[in-house]
Amino acid sequence: MRIIQTFWTADFDPLNYSFGWLRPEHNLMSWALSCLSIREHYDEVVLYTDERGKHILIDLLHLPYSEVNVAYDKNLCLPQHWAYAKIKTYSVQTKPFIHIDADIYLPCPISEEIIDADLITQNEEKGTEYYRQMMNSLIQESNLIELPLYMRNNFIQDDSLASHNMGLFGGNNLTYIQAYCEEAINLYNTNRTTCSNGNFNLLFEQILFAYKAKKEKWSVKTIFPHVYKDNGYTANEFCQLDDYEHKRCFHLLGGHKRNRNLTASLEEILITRYPDYYKRIVELFPHIIQRGVGNNIICIPTMNDDLPIQSYIDFLNKTELEWSKLSWEDLFEVEKRRLNGKMLSLEENRLKADILIYRNPYLRCFDVPASWNETELQTIRKRLLANADVPVERIAIIPTLTSERRKEYILHELESQIIGLLGKQPMRISDVLNRLTSSSEEMRTLWINEIRILLHEGLLTTTTNTIH
Numbered sequence: 349m350r351i352i353q354t355f356w357t358a359d360f361d362p363l364n365y366s367f368g369w370l371r372p373e374h375n376l377m378s379w380a381l382s383c384l385s386i387r388e389h390y391d392e393v394v395l396y397t398d399e400r401g402k403h404i405l406i407d408l409l410h411l412p413y414s415e416v417n418v419a420y421d422k423n424l425c426l427p428q429h430w431a432y433a434k435i436k437t438y439s440v441q442t443k444p445f446i447h448i449d450a451d452i453y454l455p456c457p458i459s460e461e462i463i464d465a466d467l468i469t470q471n472e473e474k475g476t477e478y479y480r481q482m483m484n485s486l487i488q489e490s491n492l493i494e495l496p497l498y499m500r501n502n503f504i505q506d507d508s509l510a511s512h513n514m515g516l517f518g519g520n521n522l523t524y525i526q527a528y529c530e531e532a533i534n535l536y537n538t539n540r541t542t543c544s545n546g547n548f549n550l551l552f553e554q555i556l557f558a559y560k561a562k563k564e565k566w567s568v569k570t571i572f573p574h575v576y577k578d579n580g581y582t583a584n585e586f587c588q589l590d591d592y593e594h595k596r597c598f599h600l601l602g603g604h605k606r607n608r609n610l611t612a613s614l615e616e617i618l619i620t621r622y623p624d625y626y627k628r629i630v631e632l633f634p635h636i637i638q639r640g641v642g643n644n645i646i647c648i649p650t651m652n653d654d655l656p657i658q659s660y661i662d663f664l665n666k667t668e669l670e671w672s673k674l675s676w677e678d679l680f681e682v683e684k685r686r687l688n689g690k691m692l693s694l695e696e697n698r699l700k701a702d703i704l705i706y707r708n709p710y711l712r713c714f715d716v717p718a719s720w721n722e723t724e725l726q727t728i729r730k731r732l733l734a735n736a737d738v739p740v741e742r743i744a745i746i747p748t749l750t751s752e753r754r755k756e757y758i759l760h761e762l763e764s765q766i767i768g769l770l771g772k773q774p775m776r777i778s779d780v781l782n783r784l785t786s787s788s789e790e791m792r793t794l795w796i797n798e799i800r801i802l803l804h805e806g807l808l809t810t811t812t813n814t815i816h
Contacts, residue, residue, distance in 0.1 A: 349463050350445040351393045355401040356433035359422035362404045369605045373633050380625045382450045383411045389457035396437045431549035439529035446518035456596040465569035466521035475509030478579040482547040494538045499559040510558035589613035615750040663714045671747045683749045689803035689810045704774035704811045714743045762798050
């Protein structure tokens, strides 16, 4: 199957514009993981882009597309009407294809049942008040939208608008696809001067397709078999990259692109699976360049104005200076071990008594002064996304290769005991348990769970390989 992707930059600079992501570098990391994961399974992976997109993805990052088409310029359409570029890409295809957005990753190939279908989308959607309000605002802005007769009354009146998520779209019936593209392009050109709102994308791409498919009685196969509410795409089902090896498809859509935990997971996947591409990306961003890249220089972050606790600021800055002496290779090795431990912690049956564990060699701890008042403690809790009643007595930090550059974690008493017992030399889990507790099965289970958490957070590491 021919896989295609579209990167129309609208003349925005990808090194400074985030395209909806938390940071610009995350957009490029997503492009890399999307292309590279698809390329694992398909030989024909084709990019349609503009000169700026080609310069970034091909000339600088060297992403392994089998074919690159510089097909668009900055005058293609209004910048907010990005879906039009995708439809133009669909319209020029002369053999079966699947178009995959760059926020979709494929750990596994698409099933043959889907590949052989006439039409393919990610999933069918059930419109709620969320889509209805978006379309109402579009109608109010434009005063009059010229629609195909078959959908005019339904579009105005239906509480639940028909739609398909077209993060993934294509199929084998090019006659159907061309008919849809022709109508979508006509709808766009007819209304583009009055519909400047970005919500117009939803109408001429997803809603139009759903109504036309229903009218023509087209059979549509979907990657995800369920019908999802338009605002029902949960992070757990679509975006949880901790489960990367165990799911067939991920889609970091919408507001999930700005979730710090999810973007950190995106970086971790690239670090472990495609480190060379990760390094190429971060080297494009001097202001956030990682430790060990280039001249071994880091930028010490400016702390938030709402963090008045100077002793903690001093501790962070002192530790950052210490870590600045680490090379990329040093940090990459410990990062692989950290992620080994994280993956091990997710597998219930893998954490056995004979596994060797030890402290992250770069872990540093800050003991909270007794003089801190409740306001200062709450500031720390807020910063570290902890519940308001969590005791704050000790904070552990470790360096990471992600854009956050470090992880901060509030330790409780049991975790502090484990860390205090372990050093740079590995110990078997069974030996750790014998040192910590009596033979009570209940206590051993409790300690095992604490070890699992510390491995997941990267404060402990392991010699056991789960990443290759």
